[in-house]
Amino acid sequence: MRGSRVAALLGGLTAALTLAACGVPPSDVIQAGEPASGMFSPSAKPQVPTVIPFYFLHNGDLTPYPRKIGNPQDFVTVVRLLFDGPTTSEAATATSKLPRLADTPDVTIERDHTVSIQLPKGVPPLSRLAMRQLACTVAHVTLPSPALPADANRDGAPAAPPANAPRLRSRTNVHVLGDGWTMTQSDSSCPDTPRP
Template sequence: MKGSRLPALLVGLTAALTLAACGVPPSDVIQAGEPASGMRSPSPKPSVPTVIPLYFLHNGDLTPYPRKIGDLEDFRAVVRLLFGGPTTSEAVTATTELPRLTDTPDVLIGSDHTFSIQLPKDVPPLSHLAMRQLACTVTHVALPLAAQPADADRDGAPAAPSVDAQRSPHTSVQVLGDGWTMTQSDGSCPDRS
């Protein structure tokens, strides 16, 4: 038993001498502010819903239907909402000429205020009214856009933004299908003259 204690005692003494010889003098607790808590990333800006008009048809006429959107710069989301058609409550008065899509179209915006929308394969050419729905909707989200917070009217429905606050330079939409291309300007929109 004595033989097994001696090596353990020598190891402990060696460790104590090594720690004492490292040159760090003993000290008391040093107060230096808050304890470390790790790195914090900046908080993302909360998204403020904005009301935009989606153009559907009411008795065959283009009519804006207000919708809330979280990220006004997400043009793909706007186009996806439009191709999604009227909601159940909107369908009481609204119809659409746009087909239901299985995939979200790609959307590119040129410096000349031209929106290029690449539709999925096998979508037939759009009607004139469908092109006008697209052109009038993207007119209201084209840069520069005066974003307005979503307010509710007396019925709790989102209030439509004023047309003048939403105006942008003239916009055109180019829709690219599978073997076809169509272009429509916003000049034929009800609130553009």
């Protein structure tokens, strides 16, 4: 027992001498402000939720049902939510001609602003009303802004897309690819809806 106390005292003395020999002076607690909370980029701005009309059928007529979307450029989420059908509150008055999908469709934007949607295997051809639901809804999604040069900001990062980024307007085409079939629909037959 006595040997372990002596060993502990010698260990403490050795540590104190080592610190003193290195020139590290003793100090009190140093206050250094708030604790670290992660990386922050002053040029990054959070996405502002945007209201986008989702087109469903009300008494057989194509009708917009506004919904808030976190990222107004997220075509994949908008298309997936449209295929999921009306929400519980919308279902009181809305129906859909779009089938429910087991998997999320692949969505790409072509240079001519055509939105191509590749459906999972086994989905039958869509009705004309279903195609209009797609075309009218995606016409309200914001187009991704073209990449800006790296010197657009002082810190060398590309500038954020402008708040008034172009949306898909008239002459938007939706091209749907199914299992052995394709269909194309323009938004030219969409009902007039005030845009946000």
